[in-house]
Amino acid sequence: MSASLLDALRGTLGPAQVLTDGDRSAWEIDWRKRYHGKALAVVRPGSAGEVAAVVRACGAHGASLVPQGGNTGLVGGGVPDASGHQVLLSLVRLNRVRAIDTANSTMTVEAGCVLQAVQEAAAAQGLLFPLSLAAEGSCTIGGNLATNAGGTQVLRYGNARELCLGLEVVTATGEIWDGLSGLRKDNTGYDLRDLFIGSEGTLGVITAATLKLHPQPAARCTALAACATLADCVALLQRAQARLGAGLTGFEVMGRFALSLVEKHFPALPRPLAPSPWTVLLEQSDTEDEAHARTLFEGLLESALEAGTIVDAAVAESVQQSRQLWHLRESIPLAQAEEGLNIKHDIALPVSRIPDFVAATDAQLQAAVPGVRLVNFGHLGDGNLHYNVQAPEGVDAASFLREREPAVNRIVYDAVQAHGGSISAEHGIGALKREELLHYKSPVALALMRSIKQALDPQGLMNPGRLL
Numbered sequence: 302m303s304a305s306l307l308d309a310l311r312g313t314l315g316p317a318q319v320l321t322d323g324d325r326s327a328w329e330i331d332w333r334k335r336y337h338g339k340a341l342a343v344v345r346p347g348s349a350g351e352v353a354a355v356v357r358a359c360g361a362h363g364a365s366l367v368p369q370g371g372n373t374g375l376v377g378g379g380v381p382d383a384s385g386h387q388v389l390l391s392l393v394r395l396n397r398v399r400a401i402d403t404a405n406s407t408m409t410v411e412a413g414c415v416l417q418a419v420q421e422a423a424a425a426q427g428l429l430f431p432l433s434l435a436a437e438g439s440c441t442i443g444g445n446l447a448t449n450a451g452g453t454q455v456l457r458y459g460n461a462r463e464l465c466l467g468l469e470v471v472t473a474t475g476e477i478w479d480g481l482s483g484l485r486k487d488n489t490g491y492d493l494r495d496l497f498i499g500s501e502g503t504l505g506v507i508t509a510a511t512l513k514l515h516p517q518p519a520a521r522c523t524a525l526a527a528c529a530t531l532a533d534c535v536a537l538l539q540r541a542q543a544r545l546g547a548g549l550t551g552f553e554v555m556g557r558f559a560l561s562l563v564e565k566h567f568p569a570l571p572r573p574l575a576p577s578p579w580t581v582l583l584e585q586s587d588t589e590d591e592a593h594a595r596t597l598f599e600g601l602l603e604s605a606l607e608a609g610t611i612v613d614a615a616v617a618e619s620v621q622q623s624r625q626l627w628h629l630r631e632s633i634p635l636a637q638a639e640e641g642l643n644i645k646h647d648i649a650l651p652v653s654r655i656p657d658f659v660a661a662t663d664a665q666l667q668a669a670v671p672g673v674r675l676v677n678f679g680h681l682g683d684g685n686l687h688y689n690v691q692a693p694e695g696v697d698a699a700s701f702l703r704e705r706e707p708a709v710n711r712i713v714y715d716a717v718q719a720h721g722g723s724i725s726a727e728h729g730i731g732a733l734k735r736e737e738l739l740h741y742k743s744p745v746a747l748a749l750m751r752s753i754k755q756a757l758d759p760q761g762l763m764n765p766g767r768l769l
Contacts, residue, residue: 412443
């Protein structure tokens with residue numbers, strides 16, 4: 302059966318696009334190097350029609366598929382299992398910008414377009430595609446939508462879901478649904494677009510999307526602000542929202558230990574503020590001009606200093622300085638990787654509950670694992686924390702991960718649930734959190750999700766073992 306399927310795939314795509322030999326680690330090992338799989342073949346279709354033909358061939362032979370974009374996911378959702386029977390469907394050749402409609406403020410792109418290329422194509426037309434995350438130089442739009450990616454500007458522009466108006470999808474039966482509408486209002490039944498966004502490749506294969514574009518801001522202001530407590534960070538957020546409104550486009554929080562790892566592993570990066578328990582990176586985008594933006598922004602920081610909400614601040618004086626401040630924030634995951642394996646948690650909480658959650662959970666983890674190091678940072682503006690747990694100093698990181706991860710996860714996720722949160726904010730479920738989802742998702746919700754999966758993928762061919 303494998304030989305006949307491979308013959309069918311080669312007949313459809315050509316032998317050069319069906320990889321069965323050589324080094325395939327770029328597709329078979331996830332970005333965190335926690336999941337190592339083995340595919341029957343890596344196939345690289347170049348059009349939606351070719352994707353549909355691959356799906357039909359796999360369906361006829363009973364072979365499951367694993368769709369993959371840039372392979373930058375963090376939950377093991379885009380690599381094959383170890384069976385050697387799955388087909389890895391890489392979308393990197395579907396990388397064209399099909400159209401940009403400046404009057405409608407939309408662009409239609411294929412799923413394999415790298416996020417940074419989409420940003421640049423929009424900017425070339427004087428417009429903004431605001432989805433922004435650390436992996437934007439390698440992650441793809443299809444993956445962003447399949448996981449409903451968030452990033453640093455969710456506070457103003459929303460997740461990937463809010464930035465998408467329509468999709469083109471190859472269904473699990475090999476049909477092509479053309480839903481690439483640029484309409485902002487279309488009340489004609491179930492919202493199929495939202496069904497596929499965030500489904501992690503388990504219902505169909507996203508092959509193209511129509512995305513919302515926004516005006517480029519006339520000016521941006523960026524600053525770091527030092528806070529004595531996490532409650533002060535929340536108070537600063539409230540003050541910034543009241544004064545800046547929709548102009549507040551970024552509000553990131555970083556704990557002292559998180560930034561100390563950046564200083565340790567990337568000492569050349571500038572540190573404009575002295576270490577403090579918490580540091581906020583905030584950014585304003587203004588539709589008027591630089592002078593208007595600076596007046597509002599500096600007024601906000603001055604009022605926060607007077608109120609004692611912040612103890613110090615540093616405002617970027619140039620685009621380069623702004624980039625350096627963002628580079629500090631974006632270097633935290635890289636610094637963690639340099640420090641060693643760690644237990645990652647991508648969680649969402651009501652913003653008002655975050656200080657209590659962190660205080661209680663930090664204490665529980667310190668009691669359970671004396672000396673454990675907590676790397677707290679993330680998108681405070683939208684309630685998304687990256688609450689990561691590093692081994693105590695001098696403890697082997699791999700052993701810590703192997704021996705402690707289940708107990709640490711239970712402490713963290715129980716606390717998340719107790720505080721009304723979610724165990725996954727923007728990374729998805731994949732294989733990493735599949736069993737956790739059974740524990741924390743309601744039985745009614747799980748039953749509805751399984752019903753949808755059965756209806757759209759009755760053979761169970763689309764990315765099995767992920768999400769559900």
